[in-house]
Amino acid sequence: MDALRVLVVDDESELVEALVERLEIRGFQAQGATSGAEAISAAQDHQFDVAVVDLKMPGMDGLQVIRQLMKIQPELKCLLLTGHGAAENPEQGRRCGASDCMMKPIDIDVLTRTLAELAGRG
Numbered sequence: 001m002d003a004l005r006v007l008v009v010d011d012e013s014e015l016v017e018a019l020v021e022r023l024e025i026r027g028f029q030a031q032g033a034t035s036g037a038e039a040i041s042a043a044q045d046h047q048f049d050v051a052v053v054d055l056k057m058p059g060m061d062g063l064q065v066i067r068q069l070m071k072i073q074p075e076l077k078c079l080l081l082t083g084h085g086a087a088e089n090p091e092q093g094r095r096c097g098a099s100d101c102m103m104k105p106i107d108i109d110v111l112t113r114t115l116a117e118l119a120g121r122g
Contacts, residue, residue, distance in 0.1 A: 010054035036060030
């Protein structure tokens with residue numbers, strides 16, 4: 001089975017680098033983006049199975065990024081990350097096309113299981 005292709009989008013470059021590295025160690029094919037524009041560009045150039053998108057980012061927020069990614073790759077599954085516990089975030093995310101929502105800090109084992117489940121490999 002081919003490696004699951006994951007796009008990680010967060011304005012915190014250290015978090016993106018850490019997640020990409022940890023996902024690759026676990027057999028995922030991961031690419032990072034530190035802005036909405038960078039994520040959209042990546043989705044135009046490469047096919048992904050799942051995108052992990054931070055909610056709060058400067059410029060284009062995670063909900064806007066998910067909407068744009070879904071226009072480019074309608075089959076893409078999106079996981080919304082939030083460090084903000086507002087109850088409306090998961091519901092807003094689902095309305096924008098997010099398949100699931102996860103709170104920061106992230107447990108890498110929970111994340112990898114969730115990504116596999118979203119991609120239909122769990």
